[in-house]
Amino acid sequence: MTDDPVKLYVLVMSILLCVLGFVAWQSHKEAQAYATALDRADSQAKRLRESAARVNALCDQLKKSKLGLGEKTLVGRAATDNGLETTNNTEINAKRFGRRGRTRRFKAEFRTSRGAKGITRDNLARFCRAVERYSQGALKTMEVEFNRVTGKGHAKIGAQDRVIDERYSGHVIFGMREIDR
Numbered sequence: 001m002t003d004d005p006v007k008l009y010v011l012v013m014s015i016l017l018c019v020l021g022f023v024a025w026q027s028h029k030e031a032q033a034y035a036t037a038l039d040r041a042d043s044q045a046k047r048l049r050e051s052a053a054r055v056n057a058l059c060d061q062l063k064k065s066k067l068g069l070g071e072k073t074l075v076g077r078a079a080t081d082n083g084l085e086t087t088n089n090t091e092i093n094a095k096r097f098g099r100r101g102r103t104r105r106f107k108a109e110f111r112t113s114r115g116a117k118g119i120t121r122d123n124l125a126r127f128c129r130a131v132e133r134y135s136q137g138a139l140k141t142m143e144v145e146f147n148r149v150t151g152k153g154h155a156k157i158g159a160q161d162r163v164i165d166e167r168y169s170g171h172v173i174f175g176m177r178e179i180d181r
Helices: 005-064 071-081 121-134
Strands: 088-097 101-110 140-150 168-179
Touching: 071 101, 071 121, 088 168, 101 140, 121 140, 121 168
Parallel strands: none
Antiparallel strands: 088 101, 101 168, 140 168
């Protein structure tokens, strides 16, 4: 290179200055990124706390509900507590919503025979409320379909059948939304 020590000193110092300038520039970029992240941290922390509170509330709701026993057992217990007998209590096909969501559905059927006490609208309403209350709002009443039973069986539309008492048969569908993982 050169035999002159002053020129060598200047050359080494200029290379060192370039390296230090590059390090300073990189440090400034990182500091800006950290400052931006710090500015966003408060709003993100608030959103995270709100989300955590919702998740904890949902976990508490599910712990308090009787869904741990199983949905069929819960529906059966609500029917028994309200003096009703289900003839069929099954899970039916889930319906999709969105890309990853589905609604699990459970069907409780009630049939009235001649010797049976029968189902009244009041019993049916108490049964639906009991299922929603037992599940802490996780299971919702989605569909109710009941037909009045006359002396000759089910009433036909437009027929002039004599109604003996208030007895119904039909089914109730309860549902619960889930997100696929």
